[in-house]
Amino acid sequence: MKPPIGRDTRLCMSLSARPGNAGSMLHNRLYELLELDYVYKSFSTTDLAGAIGGIRALGIRGCAVSMPFKEAVIPLIDALEPSASAIDSVNTIVNDDGTLTGYNTDFTAVRDLLVQRAIDTALPFVVRGSGGMAKAVVAALRHCGFDYGTVVARNEAAGRALARQYGYTWEPDVPARDAALLVNVTPLGMAGADAEALAFDEAHISACQVAFDVVAQPAVTPFLRAADQAGKTVISGAEVIVLQAVEQFVLYTGIRPSPERIHDAALFAHGPQVAERLRA
The missing domain is CATH 3.40.50.10860 (Leucine Dehydrogenase, chain A, domain 1)
Incomplete structure (x- = not known):
């Protein structure tokens, strides 16, 4: 007891x-x-x-x-x-x-989930966000061997610095080209003011293979719900x-x-x- x-x-x-x-x-x-x-x-x-x-x-x-x-x-x-x-x-x-x-331990958790879920490291990715959690995610992607990726961040200095550190590219908004792995590391979809926001639009979700949302509350965000309904592999922030x-x-x-x-x-x-x- x-x-x-x-x-x-x-x-x-x-x-x-x-x-x-x-x-x-x-x-x-x-x-x-x-x-x-x-x-x-x-x-x-x-x-x-x-x-x-x-x-x-x-x-x-x-x-x-x-x-x-x-x-x-x-x-x-x-x-x-x-x-x-x-x-x-x-x-x-x-x-x-x-x-x-x-x-x-965010880095450890993201790394372990990518390995456990056998996410193909050849997939090009887009990470949306440039804060502390985004740093852990991008570092884990590089550690796992992902070579092709884009960091999307409105903060140009932070986004460029993060992308440069790990050998990826930076863009101020989600690029028109498709990415097979989409990762949201912003408050979009988080319980509160952004609860109904979709981190990526339906066209990008339709074109992707894997949807990864680091938002933990709720466990199923609008982004993950849309991806799941489209038959995509989903990884939630609650797992992280x-x-x-x-x-x-x-x-x-x-x-x-x-x-x-x-x-x-x-x-x-x-x-x-x-x-x-x-x-x-």
Whole structure:
């Protein structure tokens, strides 16, 4: 049985502009299954420096970092693990006795999904976005051996820099030519103001083979719904968030859950569709 919350309970947390429940549900379910004296809580903040100082001062064991803080936290922590330093983006902070180290488990999750789903590396791709998560996605595509791709970003400086770093091209808008792999790494389709937005138009979706949306809430965005209805292979942000959260869990606790427990936690936090896709 999981110990009751007390003075020795270790706290882990997340920082996001739009906090959700799925991460808390997944981590807390794993703590329950493994009978660990941990608790997880999501937060937002308008004082990032104060929040990071609180992690250090209060001995909070770990912190997941989401938009728009993945790059802004870097000057506030002590060290970067190679997965974060290579792409200048942090999605995980681990606190070891007051020393804060940044990691990037988004990169690991995207890489592993591309491999597990056997996505053909010969496919030309379009990645829409240039922020911290886009850096993880583009780095994972290059790591997996994708040679032909375009980074689409309205921010020309950021888009050009990201594309140049990995040997791809930049364009300010989705090109007219077709791409076999479409990846959305923008808030388009995310719960909230952009919930009904389609990240790629129907013509591009019709022409693609694989649709990958990094948006995790909802698990099925308008982009993925349209792609699924068109018979395309789809990869959801909810799958990414489960895999990256498992890697965070390992960093925080030193324990790697069994596939059965990961499936249980994914089912609890995200429902059967996401859990079964991860099991496939």
